[in-house]
Amino acid sequence: MDLTSLLNRLFPDGHEIAADGVYFDGAGRVFGTEVAVIGTIDNTPIGIELAFRMAGAVLEVVRRHPGRPILLLVDTQGQRLSHRDELLGINGYMAHLAKCIDLARRNGHRVLGLVHGQAVSGGFLATSLLADRCYALPDAEIRVMNLPAMSRVTKIPLERLTELSASSPVFAPGVENYRRMGAITALWEGDLAACLAEALAVPTDGDPRRALGEERGGRQLARKVADRVRHDAV
Template identity: 50%
Template sequence: MTLNTILDALFPAGHAVAVANQVLAGEAQTALGPVAVLGTTDAAAIDHAMALALAGTVLDTVEQHPGRPLVFLVDTSGQALSRSQELLCLNGSLAHLASCVDFARRQGHPSLALVTANAVSGGFLSFGLMADQAYALADAQVRVMDLRAMARVTKIAYERLVELAASSPIFAPGAASYQKMGAIAAIWPAPSATLLLDALRDIAQARGAGDQRQSLATTRGGRQLAAGVSRQVEHAVGAG
């Protein structure tokens, strides 16, 4: 599915979105008013320049359009992997991007992310998952780490990880697994202006209620221990 097809389906009232270096930015019209549109396309490996460009768009929106909703379209193969990017402190650039999204939230900007094709590793964690809610198209590929890479890092046999992935979404890639864990609010069968409006309304109504993803993970059976561990940590910190 092409980017223009996705944009036309999400914003039938019109959109003006430009793409440069696999980074998209612009605005679109909805029944709720204009929204800022930004993100990545063509399975972009997010590098230092891309992260700063995205962060700049977020900050420009906060400055020029107070309260305007942010719609993130996510198609990334993860962070760029190269020595040059590490020397440029890509980790700091991604942290800056995440901080800018959080800053926009604190300034009253609702945000929604839609995974249109790929959402991998740091490119997703620092961007799409920082939105108030994340959604994914039905054929989207969502994962933080390939099982073979996970085996190398954790020293757990690949075959054992395959077994674990069959019963636990924590180990399994795919949008459905991330929906069970609460990271993906819902999976959309196709890009839809109606679903987008419903999601923006839900996010607006839920503002101030706190992040509900952990409770969703418990309800959906994706993460049974996380909430309890968090309560124990909070209690320990409060007692200290």
């Protein structure tokens, strides 16, 4: 879905969202609630400039619009893979963005993510995956790495990886697998404004993803193991 259609469907009451290349931000209204929007298009790789810019936009919302919910609409093929970004400490820029999102959360901003294009590894970790709740459009794609690259790194033949991808929720890219594992709260279909309004109304507390993953059968051990380490007497 192109950005204009997406924004019109999310904010039928209107929005002021300005694009600058692959980046956009602004605010939209859904059933009377102002929502800050920060995002990217075109599966863009997130390098240090973009991470920095998004962090600045989050800080601006915290400063100027206390309590305003934030919707992250980040479409990314992952972190930018470049020597120059590593040289300048891209992990520090990504962490800074993550800290800004967490600051907003702690200051009472509801933070939601909606994966509308792609969401991949580092670019996903520092953005929508850190929201209070992350949602996805059904045709969005979520993954860690493409299969050929994975095959080279793990030394497992591509044919074997392809075969496993057909059945394993842990392994295969895809929004449904991430939903089963608890990282995607729900898929948004039909009336997107209603989906958004509903998500804004649900109370959030803590990180529910392990419990969701267990309940949905996608991750059987994460909650149990974390709980044991937290509570076991030593």
